[in-house]
Every structure is written in C-alpha cells, then in structure tokens.
Amino acid sequence: QVQLVESGGGLVQAGGSLRLSCAASGSILSMNFRGWYRQAPGKQRELVADITSGGNPDYTDAVPARFTVSSDSRKNTWYLQMNSLKPEDTAVYYCNADVTFTGSTGVGIYQLNYWGQGTQVTVSS
DSSP states (O other): OOEEEOOOOOOETTTTEEEEEEEEEEEEEEEEEEEEEEETTSSEEEEEEEEEOOOOOOEEESSOOEEEEEEEETTTTTEEEOOOOOGGGGGEEEEEEEEEEEEESSSOOEEEEEEOEEEEEEEOO
C-alpha cells in the first residue's frame, strides 16, 4: 500500500558528494514526519535530519553542516544532500516517515510509520 524507496547511495571518495532520495508511493494523504537515519557498522541507528510537511528542516547533533535535507511535496519525495563526505559518514542510510493514507479500496484512513529499505553509502579515504 505504502512504500518508501531510496536511491542515490554508492561509493565515493572522501570530499565527494552524494544526494539520497526517498520516494513515497501509495494512497498517501499526508506525511507529517519525513526523516533520514543512518546506521554505521557496530553502531545504533541514529536520526540524521528530518523535514516537516511544510518543508522546514531540522538537524540533529549527529549531522554536520555538510548535510542538507529538502523535499518536493508534489512528488512525495525528500532528499539528503551530503557534501564533503568523510569516511566516518559511511553507513546504511534509511528514510522514515509517518504516513497517513487510505485503504486499498479507498475506505478508511490509517496512519503508520514506514521505513525505506536502506541505501549503502561508503566513503573511501
């Protein structure tokens, strides 16, 4: 019914840039929380940044100023632009959202939290 599909990860040299995308699909009415998390090897998953339905970004202390979150609400897509990447940014990056949606028959309104499948970002030194 609702899917979050990430793209944009890969292998990059230190100092390079990547832009991650998370596209949500389904019978979506709204998304009140749209976030990016990352999980490095041997570490817990941590919130990196989020963006409200109004497009206001918020960053945690885990995020360097090199990262920027943005969105395109018309496409139900949000992005994480990562510049000047460092080896310590290596992690699996996940998108996450609180989604309000209708049932498959159009009956009923539901709200659930969804995760993307994760995309690997590897920064080589």
